[in-house]
Amino acid sequence: MTRKRVRSEAICLWLRPDELALIRERMAEAGIRNMSAYLRKMALNGYVLNVDLAPVRELVSLQRRCANNLNQVAIQANTYGGIYPQELARLQKDYEALWGPLSDLLKKLAAVVEL
Structure with missing residues (x-):
């Protein structure tokens, strides 16, 4: 055939x-x-x-950690009726760590699109 x-x-x-x-x-x-x-x-x-996707993998890992932390805080708030200020501060720190690399990645992608 x-x-x-x-x-x-x-x-x-x-x-x-x-x-x-x-x-x-x-x-x-x-x-x-x-x-x-x-x-x-x-x-x-x-x-x-x-395209090197290593930065994207790192961002996905950071996002998973942030989502896990947020889920734990939600469980804490729903179960015990409140959360500690330290937990909120830790979440804010994690999200700041996520937005820095994400901003850098978006700038690099914008430069590639301009080519």
Whole structure:
């Protein structure tokens, strides 16, 4: 049984060895292993965007901790009828720690969008 190709047109590209090495280097920088996919992306869009999601993972971790702390305070307030000022101060500190990196990440994303 033969499969029909989704892309049925081929383009032949001749390169010097140094040009091929540069393309492979840029593919590695972008984290792309498939040369056909890389060349197609570059030809159609002109750029490949490689995003490091480590800051987002850190923000998700901070958000989970803040949500957990807020849940504990809500349980405390509902069960015992009140909360301690120290708990509110700790929550405020956690949310401040969350908003600083979030603001930095949003600035970086805005700079990427301007490109």
